[in-house]
Amino acid sequence: MKKIYLAGGCFWGLEKFLQQVYGVLKTTVGYANGNNSAQPTYKEVCTDTTGYVETVEVVYDENAVTLPFLIKTFFKAIDPTSLNRQGNDVGSQYRTGIYYTDPADEPLIREALHQLQADYQKKIMVQNLPLETYYLAEDYHQNYLENNPQGYCHIGPDIYELARTAFDPDAKYKSYSKEQLKTRLTPIQFEVTQFNATERPFSNEYDEEFGPGIYVDIVSGQPLFASSDKFNSGCGWPAFSAPISKDLITEVSDKTHGMIRTEVRTSLSNSHLGHVFDDGPADMGGERYCINSASLKFIPLDEMKQQGYEEFIPLVK
Numbered sequence: 001m002k003k004i005y006l007a008g009g010c011f012w013g014l015e016k017f018l019q020q021v022y023g024v025l026k027t028t029v030g031y032a033n034g035n036n037s038a039q040p041t042y043k044e045v046c047t048d049t050t051g052y053v054e055t056v057e058v059v060y061d062e063n064a065v066t067l068p069f070l071i072k073t074f075f076k077a078i079d080p081t082s083l084n085r086q087g088n089d090v091g092s093q094y095r096t097g098i099y100y101t102d103p104a105d106e107p108l109i110r111e112a113l114h115q116l117q118a119d120y121q122k123k124i125m126v127q128n129l130p131l132e133t134y135y136l137a138e139d140y141h142q143n144y145l146e147n148n149p150q151g152y153c154h155i156g157p158d159i160y161e162l163a164r165t166a167f168d169p170d171a172k173y174k175s176y177s178k179e180q181l182k183t184r185l186t187p188i189q190f191e192v193t194q195f196n197a198t199e200r201p202f203s204n205e206y207d208e209e210f211g212p213g214i215y216v217d218i219v220s221g222q223p224l225f226a227s228s229d230k231f232n233s234g235c236g237w238p239a240f241s242a243p244i245s246k247d248l249i250t251e252v253s254d255k256t257h258g259m260i261r262t263e264v265r266t267s268l269s270n271s272h273l274g275h276v277f278d279d280g281p282a283d284m285g286g287e288r289y290c291i292n293s294a295s296l297k298f299i300p301l302d303e304m305k306q307q308g309y310e311e312f313i314p315l316v317k
Contacts (some may be wrong), residue, residue, distance in 0.1 A: 001025065001247050002060050004067065005032055005098025005099035005131050008078035009086025011054040012144040013153035017077045017151075018058055020163035022175045025247045025267040028057045029144075029264045032099055039135050048091040057134065057245055061173065061222065064268055066149025067105055069168040071098060073075065077159055080116060080124040089274045097127030099134075106130075172308065173220040173268060181219065189218055192294040193271035196263075201236025204293035209238070212301040213317045214309060218294070219269040224248055225291070226315040227301075231281060237274065240292050241284035244315060251276060264289060271295060 008014050011029040018024055031040050034052035045052045060070060079085075084092045098109050109128045117124050121168035134141075145151050167175045181190055191197035201207070206215070215238070216227040225240045233239035243249050247267060254263035254275065264273045273295045299307055301316050 001059055001245060002062050002067070003101055004060070004105065005055050005101075005134060006058060006074050007053045007055040007095060007097040007099070007127075009054070009057055009094045009096075009154050010089050010152070011137070011141065011149060011198065013076075013155040014054075014077060015056045015143070016145045016153070017155055017160055017163050018056055018074070020160055020166075021060075021065060021070065021073055022167050023070070023171065023173075024058055024060045024061075026059040028136055030055055030057060030134050031093075032134045033129065033132045037133060042138055042141065046091070048093060050093075051137075052093060053095050053097060054093050054137075055097075055134065057314040059109070061248075061268060063172040064220070064222065065168045066170055067108050068112055069166075069170065071109060072116075073163060073166045074098075075112075075116055075251050076124075076162055076192060077155055078126075080126050081120055081122040084124045089154060095127065096125060097129065099127070099129055099131040101131050103130070110292075115148050152230065155226065170284055173217075173222045175269070176219065185218065189294045192292045193219055193269075196272045198274075199237075199292050201295050204237060206238045206296060206298055209298055211298075213299050214304065214312050214316065215240075215291075215296040215298055215311075217266050217269055217271060218297050219271045220266070221297075222248065222268050223309060223312050224264070224266065224273070224296070225289070226312070226317075228315065228317040229284070231284065233280070233288055233290070235288075238293055238296065239280070240289040240291065241280050241287060243289065244312075249273070256283065264291070 015027050015029050031045055032055035033048045040050050040052050043049050078096050084095050086094050103265035212227050214223050216223050229241045250265045250267050252263050254261045261275045264276050274291040277288045280286050
């Protein structure tokens, strides 16, 4: 997982825009690079005296979206020639900027800005700076437009659609339409991942698989679970104590079939995986991720390098 911090006007709309981009796994909104190290409030930032800028923290998988592509997509949501203003929002807290934590990202950002300038006669005003400070904004700002669909936004629906259909051609983990998946997946894989079906217990592919390796998303190929965290729960489906990273999955409430459960989906492809319960082994954290084999593809340890998963070998104990 990698992080980049993007500022471009009101963070409500920019967060929603960036959440649509394939490869973005998680976002938060906050205040970056102010004049002091004290936690600012929204009211203080709005005085235009703190130096803080409304910013979106973006956690992304660089195998699903490269930084240059993510930045170029971000440019489509802003007016890069506007100083301290985006839409109707005016003030230094609404300036545009790209703030990095990895110095290796700086030349990539600089090149993207250089290419952007070639498209404009006016000077572009997007900052390229290291992140100095970042404070989370108040809870009600997080996912604001998801929780308040009619809330104010300076970004139009056509721009959101542009983000939703932006797929990096150079990415390793691809995105596919449902029509494409019908031909790429078996019927049970398609029904489970796309329509929340459940395969039969005890007669699925990986229930009794305990060899070393990793389990990847059958849709995108993104690694999700390591064999080191797999255990025999007796439930009839593969069980894991944890995913490789919590950022790789999304947990949502499931009230179907007269039960209240926590569904597990992939953050990247939004595929249904299974459910998580709190009856796992205490010495492994106490959670049991009960996952459909049809949602997964097992990559044995001795094939991981050949299939492009060498960096994950240290996870397999």
